[in-house]
Amino acid sequence: MPELPEVETVRRILEPQLAGKTITEVNIRNPQIIAHPSSDVFISSVSGKTIKCLERRGKFLIIYMTDGNKLVIHLRMTGQILVVPPGMEEEKHTHAVFSLSDGNQIRYTDVRRFGRFWFLKNGEEDTFTGMDKLGPEPFDNCLTADYLINKLNGKNKPIKAGILDQSVVAGIGNIYADEILYHAGIFPEKKCCDLTGDEWSVLAEEIPKIMNWGITTNKITPDEYLRGKGKEYRNTPYLRAYGHTGQECSVCGNIFEHIVIGGRSSCYCPGCQRK
């Protein structure tokens, strides 16, 4: 479910609720979600730790502890993290519960169980999480047209697959890939090797612009987040391309079309994004 803008929204909501709190107890109902280390070591390692701050890298959420260790979480498709007051009824598919020093709980729910947790000691490499292979953040100054050309220009694959590659840019998912390419006016199936210099420039501009727009637009209050059980922001009526198959483009009047690219459902405007 969540892409960079959603993970950032969750981070901003959770950080004030968690900073300074100590994790008093860890309850893992489904050890499958713990990717590293073993579930037992994870539990004993996280217990007693005090949370310092929350950061985000691509779609990864990173909970830093005051001792320099960190808890890394990837929500994948359906993972949700909620900070709830004691006594609140537990959601279906709750796989982990962390008790906090203020009496609240961090609850992790995940219908499809694709999400993963890692616990990394201070200085331990990020090879376990794959974060070491991530490309720059969309907002990084090094994300220029030249960078994209250098990474993708020679490739014989669709540009949509190119920007979905986390080692090229971190944080873009299927939805925002469609949004970015719509705003950049690039046909999503166009081969990387066929893009013009202008198109690479527009792409380099639109990537941070659209991601930033996503963060701003999907913003909700902590209360709305809690009442929506962590998924309220998934209602995304503000998107202009994704999910608009069969509808009229407000820019050119053409009808959005649906195609499958690399097994991912894609939506584009044949008027604004010419082949």
Added chain:
DNA sequence: CTAGCTTCCTGATAGC
């Protein structure tokens, strides 16, 4: 190395 397919899961929805 690359591109493409499969796999991990459950649930919502469409079609019969």
Added chain:
DNA sequence: TGCTATCAGGAAGCTA
């Protein structure tokens, strides 16, 4: 109503 097929916003792992 009930059954089956298809699809879902991610990404690792495998094959050729």
